[in-house]
Amino acid sequence: MTTDIAVQPRRAAKASQKRKLMIEAIAVIAIALILILIMPMLLTGFRLNLLGRFLALGIVALGIDLIWGFTGLLSLGHGIFFGLGGYAFAMYLELNTLGEGQLPEFFGLYGVTELPWFWQPFNSLPFTLLAIFTIPAIVAGLLGYLVFRNRIRGVYFSILTQAALVVFFNLFNGQQKLINGTNGLKTSTSVFMGQQVGSDGMRMFFYISTVIALIAMYALCRWLTSGRFGRMLVAIRDDENRVRFSGYDPTAFKVLVFAVSGAIAGIAGALYTVQSGIISPQVMDIAFSIEMVIWVAVGGRATLVGAVLGAVLVNMARSLLSERFPDVWLFFQGALFLIVVTALPDGIIGWGRRQFGSAVSSALGLTPTDVPYASDSDSVVEAVPEFAEK
Known part of the structure; x- marks a missing residue:
């Protein structure tokens, strides 16, 4: 009898969890279909291209939310991984457009007569597709290992990531001979799959690819954060010392999640590059990396959905306001962030859950505990032992 009483709540919780995942999956598929089938009919080519860029930025926001919202690591240098992707x-597109034996045009301006060694692997499309996320992941993993093994965290971690960003910005900005420095690499006139990247057909292709990649990265982040690994990340965020005293080494977990976040940013950078038409060291500017954090804060930390929503809404508002108020639109952006920090500390999603969470959960047949608020999490005392269960 005692066993039945203990098992029944678990079964009910599992059934409710499955129902919630089913509802979430249906919602995600519905949104994807709207983006792919309906939005192209409602928006002009220019606006659709802008939406594609914003969705690509939503992907990098997912990576920020993964390490900041769930793990408590505030990175101010994600522009590094975004730019590397x-x-x-862009390097592959530059080489793919040329004939055999030809060099990119800017090489001739600086007297370079032979293709540099690090350009040569990018003649291969499979290598390039692999490099888009593996190179940022490796760089993030190495940087994370050097930082986390010395137990550097908090504001010191943020400062170090920003310092690394400055190093990469100056490195790429000064390599005029090798990667065209401040001018960057243009992609809009490059050729991919036999078509010009800037053509209407390829723009639609990359837009759909961005939607698919966004859904895939959302599913990856949801998988990582919904199980035992996710509970360990939350435990590290809430009390890292308690995790360490419980017999776990947080360093490996933090290095892994930082590498995954870097890989996600690399994918976002590649998709953004082909839709914006150029990549330059400006994506490694300090302000751009800080903006990424603002998107997540506006949407809501530790929600994933909020990260994407914040990225799309903030950039959409910036685009519209800069068109109508080109001189003062930055003040609107600053005011938005101040409002979120002071009045909506949990972001848009957190506010919506507080206002409508109970009604929505009741309508869907979910218990209140099934709605994961951004500011609520399992305690470290519960999270660590639960992670250790078989």
């Missing part, structure tokens, strides 16, 4: 794809 963009440069990897």
